[in-house]
Structures are given as C-alpha cells and as structure tokens.
Amino acid sequence: MNWSEIRIHTTNEAVEPISNIMHESGASGVVIEDPVDLIKERDSFFGEVYELNPDEYPKEGVYLKAYLPVNSSLDETVDEIRQAVNRLRLYDIDLGRNEITLNEIDEEDWSTAWKKYYKPVKVSEKITIIPTWEEYERAATDEVVIELDPGMAFGTGTHPTTMLSIQAIEQYITKNDFAIDVGSGSGVLSIACVLLGAKEVHAFDLDDVAVKSTQMNTRLNQIADNVIPKQNNLLDRVDMQADIIVSNILAEIIVTFIADAWKNLKPDGIFITSGIIQAKKQMVNDELEQAGFRIVAINELEDWVSIVAQKTQEKSGA
Known part of the structure; x- marks a missing residue:
C-alpha cells in the first residue's frame, strides 16, 4: 500500500x-x-x-x-x-x-x-518512555519504564505538555489513589498514574480511536486491569470521587469542565492541568480560583504551562 x-x-x-x-x-x-x-x-x-x-x-x-x-x-x-x-x-x-x-x-x-x-526519553525523575521496538535497560532500580506504540498514539510522551503532566503526577500521586484521566489519548498519563502507585484510573476520551489506543497501551504495559478506558465527552455525566484528576488538553477546553472536576474530586483532591500556552495561563488560573481551587504549583517548559490545583474545601453554599 x-x-x-x-x-x-x-x-x-x-x-x-x-x-x-x-x-x-x-x-x-x-x-x-x-x-x-x-x-x-x-x-x-x-x-x-x-x-x-x-x-x-x-x-x-x-x-x-x-x-x-x-x-x-x-x-x-x-x-x-x-x-x-x-x-x-x-x-x-x-x-x-x-x-x-x-x-x-x-x-x-x-x-x-x-x-x-522515537527513542527512549527520560521525562521525569523516575519515568522513561520507550517505543515498543527499542531495547532498553533501566539505569536505576527505581526507574519506571512506559512502553508506547506511537503508530496509534495520540502522543508519545515527549511533548512538553506531557512531560509537565507526568512530572506533576510523579510529585502529587500517592499509593492506592483513585484517578481520572480526561482526554486520555494514548493513555500515557493513565499508565503513569498506575505505575506510580494509583490503584485505579478511569480514562475518558471522546474519540473511539483514543479509547482503543489506551486499551492497547495499557495491555502493553501489563496494567489493563487497573485502567478503565471509556468513550465520553470530558466529565459529562461522570459522578465519582477521585483523589487526583489529570488532563492534558487545550486551555479552552479545560475551563469548560472545571466545575465538573471540582464535583468529582474528594476534599483536598488534586487537579493537574496541562496543554496550556503562556497566553492562556492566567485565564485557566483565574477560572480555577473562581471555582474554589487553590493553586498549588505552576510549572513551565518551553512555551507550555501546567497548573496544579487543590480542592481545599467545599465552596460556600455548595
């Protein structure tokens, strides 16, 4: 062909x-x-x-x-x-x-x-992402390796927005956390959550191809039992209580479901957002604060920004 x-x-x-x-x-x-x-x-x-x-x-x-x-x-x-x-x-x-x-x-x-x-790339202190065809030996006993098949992936993990997301996940996730991945794409963030300690991840994406890609890559990394991919529009009609929500999509999309992220987080839960260009940083920051989130960290890589926010308490009148 x-x-x-x-x-x-x-x-x-x-x-x-x-x-x-x-x-x-x-x-x-x-x-x-x-x-x-x-x-x-x-x-x-x-x-x-x-x-x-x-x-x-x-x-x-x-x-x-x-x-x-x-x-x-x-x-x-x-x-x-x-x-x-x-x-x-x-x-x-x-x-x-x-x-x-x-x-x-x-x-x-x-x-x-x-x-x-596509070659092995170290994206955080612990995580290295490798394509399926590459031979790779861990450089340290605590190194975490994620295998991806970029042929079907919606991201190989090497883009700055994905790096920022994984670095934040590594810092804020704790053992046995329940996580939600909004706009899962290749499933790389869901995989990172599990390999870094999450017990279960619900991975949502509107695109059926992305859902299948997540399924394939979770099987590849032998964690399919811990990740539940589903076709869904953002957090529409989702009713869960997660310890952490991650989302690496456009800033303009992030601001449309901040209220749903609040509702689906436990008190003190963490919301990690990425895919934000510098010009849209303040917009996302303001929307998060208006919804009641406390900004925990703002991290930057090249022209991209990730914001880590925490649901510190229920909003008044909620």
Missing part, C-alpha cells in the same frame, strides 16, 4: 489539536518537526534526539506530518482535515502559515523512516 504524507506548516500551539484531527481522520502515525529540537540540549534529563536533518525542518513554525492511505476517499479526507483545522480559529488558536502539502510515499519508506523520531 502507498501512503500520502500530509504536511501542515503551523505553530507549536496548534500541534496537539491538529494531531487529534489527524488521528480522527485515520492517520497512521504523526511526526512533529520543530526547529527548536535541532538546538536543544537533550543529552541529560530529557534523553536524546537522533538523526535529525536540518533540511527537513522549517525556518519558523512547525511541520506536522501525518500519513493517510492512498485510496479513493483521500481527497475528501484531506478536505475534511483542512476544514477542521480552519475551525480551530474559533478557539483563538494561532495556525501560523497553515499551509498543507501532500507527498506520496511507499509502504516500506513510511514504516521505517518515521521511527527515527
């Missing part, structure tokens, strides 16, 4: 929502080419980037590449992607150049070339 590589020249802010659009449209694998990766120091805490060719990177902005099978519906699929990406402007997301190009490649080139982007 031949594949069509669809490349969108966009901004870092738009990477995650466009990646979601790609997967919802049937993309098999997504690659992010950010020129910042060419100059980063990554040989210590965050692992290494291998075999990167500067000629493949834009001078400004980000290339987002996805792979679609060449068939009779390709043109229609590309048009649907273009329309969905343009609708992101309704959320005040900067799309940058928003240029789309197509390039046809054969099966063998596709199945091997994109693997150069």
Whole structure:
C-alpha cells in the first residue's frame, strides 16, 4: 500500500489539536518537526534526539506530518482535515502559515523512516518512555519504564505538555489513589498514574480511536486491569470521587469542565492541568480560583504551562 504524507506548516500551539484531527481522520502515525529540537540540549534529563536533518525542518513554525492511505476517499479526507483545522480559529488558536502539502510515499519508506523520531526519553525523575521496538535497560532500580506504540498514539510522551503532566503526577500521586484521566489519548498519563502507585484510573476520551489506543497501551504495559478506558465527552455525566484528576488538553477546553472536576474530586483532591500556552495561563488560573481551587504549583517548559490545583474545601453554599 502507498501512503500520502500530509504536511501542515503551523505553530507549536496548534500541534496537539491538529494531531487529534489527524488521528480522527485515520492517520497512521504523526511526526512533529520543530526547529527548536535541532538546538536543544537533550543529552541529560530529557534523553536524546537522533538523526535529525536540518533540511527537513522549517525556518519558523512547525511541520506536522501525518500519513493517510492512498485510496479513493483521500481527497475528501484531506478536505475534511483542512476544514477542521480552519475551525480551530474559533478557539483563538494561532495556525501560523497553515499551509498543507501532500507527498506520496511507499509502504516500506513510511514504516521505517518515521521511527527515527522515537527513542527512549527520560521525562521525569523516575519515568522513561520507550517505543515498543527499542531495547532498553533501566539505569536505576527505581526507574519506571512506559512502553508506547506511537503508530496509534495520540502522543508519545515527549511533548512538553506531557512531560509537565507526568512530572506533576510523579510529585502529587500517592499509593492506592483513585484517578481520572480526561482526554486520555494514548493513555500515557493513565499508565503513569498506575505505575506510580494509583490503584485505579478511569480514562475518558471522546474519540473511539483514543479509547482503543489506551486499551492497547495499557495491555502493553501489563496494567489493563487497573485502567478503565471509556468513550465520553470530558466529565459529562461522570459522578465519582477521585483523589487526583489529570488532563492534558487545550486551555479552552479545560475551563469548560472545571466545575465538573471540582464535583468529582474528594476534599483536598488534586487537579493537574496541562496543554496550556503562556497566553492562556492566567485565564485557566483565574477560572480555577473562581471555582474554589487553590493553586498549588505552576510549572513551565518551553512555551507550555501546567497548573496544579487543590480542592481545599467545599465552596460556600455548595
């Protein structure tokens, strides 16, 4: 089978929502080419980037590449992607150049070339994420290894928003916690919760492909009994009492379910939010405080922000 590589020249802010659009449209694998990766120091805490060719990177902005099978519906699929990406402007997301190009490649080139982007990456003090095809030996006895299959994943764990989320989970989760993952994608945050001590995680995502990806990756990490994936729109009609809620999605989406997160947390429960660009940090911060949360920590990595909030007491009149 031949594949069509669809490349969108966009901004870092738009990477995650466009990646979601790609997967919802049937993309098999997504690659992010950010020129910042060419100059980063990554040989210590965050692992290494291998075999990167500067000629493949834009001078400004980000290339987002996805792979679609060449068939009779390709043109229609590309048009649907273009329309969905343009609708992101309704959320005040900067799309940058928003240029789309197509390039046809054969099966063998596709199945091997994109693997150069995925190598073992240390994302926190304890957790290292590795692709399924890589051999890896733990560097320390307490190191926690997460295996992911990026071919179906909604994130490989190497994006700053995911790193921030996992670092916060590592700091605030405790043994036998009950957790909720809102917008689970590949399931990487759910997996991190369990491997760091959570007893049970309910993983919600609106996209059925994401639910299946979470199921696959939890089985891969031998924790399928501890993670319950379900197709659901955020926390709609969810009624639980969790110790911790994690969510790595757009800031504009986070603010729509803050009240539901409050209702589904135990007193003193922790709400970890990520996927927030610098320009939206204050908006999320203010909405959390207005709902009654106490801001515990604000952490930043590159242009991204995560906010850790705590439900310290019931709101007056609740």
